[in-house]
Amino acid sequence: MNQGMVRDICLDAIKHYGIDGQVTKCLEEISELAEALSPFNGGNLTLISTDNIVDEIADVAIMILQMQMIFGEDRVSKRMEFKIERLRNRMMKERRESE
Numbered sequence: 001m002n003q004g005m006v007r008d009i010c011l012d013a014i015k016h017y018g019i020d021g022q023v024t025k026c027l028e029e030i031s032e033l034a035e036a037l038s039p040f041n042g043g044n045l046t047l048i049s050t051d052n053i054v055d056e057i058a059d060v061a062i063m064i065l066q067m068q069m070i071f072g073e074d075r076v077s078k079r080m081e082f083k084i085e086r087l088r089n090r091m092m093k094e095r096r097e098s099e
């Protein structure tokens with residue numbers, strides 16, 4: 001399935017279920033992902049099945065696409081650019097300091 005089809009279906013879901021419905025759904029999916037990841041928190045990934053984690057990441061990714069459409073894809077994209085740049089700078093600084 002191409003990106004255009006994914007976008008169309010996400011927009012249709014927002015129309016079909018409404019903004020409130022999809023925000024609520026997003027909160028539910030984030031909570032399910034948090035629960036799926038919790039055994040890994042500070043633990044050993046090899047001890048747990050990752051199938052459920054992958055499944056919940058996919059659910060959240062789909063909801064994040066819709067949240068970006070609702071709250072502004074350009075705004076999110078600009079903030080992501082800023083935060084990625086900040087992350088890079090922070091890591092570079094930490095690496096310099098650890099030398």
Ligand SMILES: [Mg+2]
Nearest residue numbers: 029032056059
């Ligand atoms: Mg889920």
